[in-house]
Amino acid sequence: MRGATAGVQKKIQDVYPNAHYIHCYAHQLNLIMQQATSHITKVRIFFSNLSGFSSFFSRSSKRTSVLDKVVAHRLPASSNVRWNFHSRAINTVFEHREDLIRCFESIQDSGDFDPITIREAGAFAMLLEDQDFKFFLQLFHHIMPHVDLLYAKLQKKVIDSVCIQESIQQFQQDIQKIRNSLHSMVGQSSVGSSQPVKKRRTLSVEDHERIAAEVCDIILGHTRERFSFTNHLVSATLLQGDRFEQYNTAFPEDALSNTLKAYPVLNRGKLKTELTLIYSKEEFKACCGAVGLLQLFMENNLEEVFSETVTLLKILITTPMTTAEAERCFSTLKRIKTFLRNSMTQDRLNALAMLSMEKRLVTEMTDFNKNVIEKFAGQKERRAKFMFK
Template sequence: MAFIKEEIEDLRIEEVFSLKQEDTEEQTAACQLTGTDQCGSKHNIQTKENSVLSLQTYPFTRRSHKEKKRIKELGPDRPNLQIQQQSSNRGRAYTRGFTTTSYGKWSWLAGCDVSHAFYCFPCLLFQSPGTETPWATTGVRDLKHLSEKCKRHESSRSHLDNAMRLQIFGKLNIAEQLDENYRIGIRRHNEEVIKNRHILSRIIDCVKFCGAFELALHGHDESESSDNPGIFRGLVDFVASLDGVLKEHLENAAVFKGTSKIMQNELLDCMLSVVKEHIIKEAQSRDFLSIQVDETTEIATQCQLVLVLRYIDAKSNVQERFFEFIPLHSATADSIVTALKERLAVILPEDQKSKLISQSYDGASVMRRSTAGVQRKIQDVYPNAHYIHCYAHELSLIMQQATSYIPKVRIFFSDLGGFASFFSRSPKRTDVLDKVVAQRLPNSSDVRWNFHSCAISTVFEYREDLIRCFETIQDSGDFDLITVREARAFAMLLEDQDFKFFLQLFHNIMPHVDLLYTKLQKKDIDSDHIKKSIQKFQQDIKKIRNSLHPLVDQSSAGGSQAKRRRSLNPEVHERIAAEVCNTILGHTMERFSFTNHLVSATLLQGDRFEQFKITFPEDALSRTLKAYPVLNGSKLKTELSLIYCKEDFRACCGAVDLLQLFMENNLEEVFSETVTLLKILITTPTTTTEAKRCFSTLKRIKTFLRNNMNQERLNALAMLSMEKKLVTEMTDFNQKVIEKFASQNGEQRAEFLFK
């Protein structure tokens, strides 16, 4: 009996293993096989699943559990065999031939119409040790002694073993059938696993909540008697008040409660692993991939490199996924390249290197150098990864150049920053500002030009109120002499003709800068949109430059003659204003000039389709094909020629709209090369804004009070915060985290695994 239990247990393990096998191409190929008859001639035979030839070609043990059950139900194949044998007895000749009655004598007997021989069906399936070769491999053809051989084989140990395996296959284990306690134990264990998984899922929800809203998980003292156990423990206690199962667990659990710091870190590691696996799988299934990279120094003076992946998902939506914060010992090109290569090797296998089509940085010299920079070294490994300089950063450089190159303009912005600084140093001054002006002054910044724009707009709109505010401070006896003196100086500055002129000039310019800056930070913007936005920006700046004379006349009108004599004359004002506009226009044309891999956007500008219909853009096409060899040039040209002729396509605004039009109308196969080009253009990032947003999250997570946070915990919390929408959309997220947690080594992990 022990031997039978042992054999049955082996069979049960084999059955469980077979359940995990997936269908392969071999299963399909096994239905169409090539056979050889006795004369040596080859012929194709459409075989049955239970035929001898099928089972020899594609063994029973390699098939799926579903196939095995079907073969057992079909039973042995019993074709009409062509066997004729001559024999003699006492000088008389006999001819023995095959008859179907042979099958009726033995239920296990099978036949093969290719080799024209008999086989044992159970032995053919399982072939346990000691199985007789003729009955499982070569076949038996001796009709004269067939009855004797069948009786002898029927009594062999190997046949009995194989027959028993066939009979119990697909049925419950005998031990389970005999042992009621064993079944009860399994049922109780699975019920306990369901309960444990429910408890762990609630704890995972609490961790997700803290991560999504960037809250610190543990507090100063997490003991049972603590009055300040932290947000996570407080949240767990709150959920327990609504969930009786969790409440009972927290009250009665002696060893494993699931709220310790170690448990938090393990769950965070599993969550990070689940999300990263999802992102990698999604990125590998896409046609093209781009990366955005930037570096910063966080609160603990550790240099952090952020990696963001950009691709088009299955619904044709642009996705920019945070992947990881990478600690760097030094911000050198070699250090950055080494870190990026390690991560990219995990994301893209060797055969998918061509998918990486662009790399975007903020323009630092260590990144953009054409010989020893990061972009050059990455492109040596990923040849299609063209370098993109962040266009939002380019705009900041343009405005920085326009405002720092001319001395009078530089002085104006220096004076402008003094207003916010004056009020920020004293609550009493701020109180007067709130009462008189009822509007705070934003601080200016050399990096973020929208702060300059806000300061200019506020001072321009509330200039008269600010003058009254400074006069109130002068007339009040509550302020010291230094404050009074500064207030008087600022009041005079607001009346100064030069200051008023530059305030008016940049009040006209900055809204257009803000508009372009906002567009350049959008996730779904493409090269076509950028080109149109830049052209509109240049037209607006030209209009301001062409209308400077009325602006000069307006700013010089009014005021005393003495004040006008101390100010610049109108001709100088007009000359400086024209120089500012020309500087912006010149740098815009230079910095936003499209390189070979971005000039392809001009091929898909809807407003130029009518022009391209007459004169095809051969130069843009040739540069596009040079940048992206994956494109079929002749087919792409034919498709574009057809698109240019159709008026329906001219209304599309940008590459995203055109791609969605193709997808909605099922035209992706008709215009396959154009769709490929559109995907390249859309996947190519034009800004590193998402990387900057990641740094904002980094500063909120790793604060002064949490500056000793380890890197794995930081990445997990950052992932839960920045990809909270993705985590929410993954309906089986908690179950995947539990499976990963249970698969790790640990004595108590079996409590989360079903039997």
């Protein structure tokens, strides 16, 4: 797809030279986190150990029953394709670490499990007490919420390049704050050790701070590299509401030149006149993103007055920043229609796929489960008596 010499990108640009290729930004974020967690040995080991918790319990319903009884919370599985799965696993282990230790100890002491299970439970209990594991758990407990927030913004259907630039800049600022506060974070993780540090740690405090700084630097470096803006995205800076006051003082000639290189169809003189007027008006400064600015023009019948700006806004809005949603549809179908469920009808497959893809929408509907049960129970007479019937 992205091949610059013989890929689909090249074939399209041979016919339409002004077409712009944009790598899916949600996928780019996943690649950034993979780079940050795979190049450092200790961090790679941490995530390998983290994924072992969910697999330990998923292999046995007997183990899961102990988990439900002691911890009362399931451990989500990790996924390299969607990093919010890692975030859920990190948050769960971080918040229930003491409960998980008691769970593994109860498995060891119960006498109802085989030697392999007892040995693995003991290893996981020791891992949760390990100072290196606890430090990396705390580090990524601080980092992952910012990754989740950016990932959620990149998945919005109404996202545009203006909002993306603001979101990425905020993400970089948040990671930089974590980078600057590493010394205090490392100091907190070393408090509470009753034994000397060297006996409790495989890494020193300085090593922890160095590795954490390297993780943050990799994230920041790859964010700047992978989210480098083309002329298409640079043109979005012309319409960032938080910069209108700055542009009213000094007009962004460079951004305008890059915009005209990307879209020669635009009239330079008319576009500059329209933008100068937009930058000077207070009512335009409150608009959030290209969508909000275009809606303001439409509501007040200003399309003809700002014709060149409206053309640029429509280009920015209709260019997709992310394509992960379409890929997740195929992943959903692969999970639903398995070898054991290969005989389901097309209507049932469509319904199950829609419920899975639009899970967030379903959870926000009031009394959804109750309405489904009542509809199912009222379809026809059955031998079983339904309590909602």
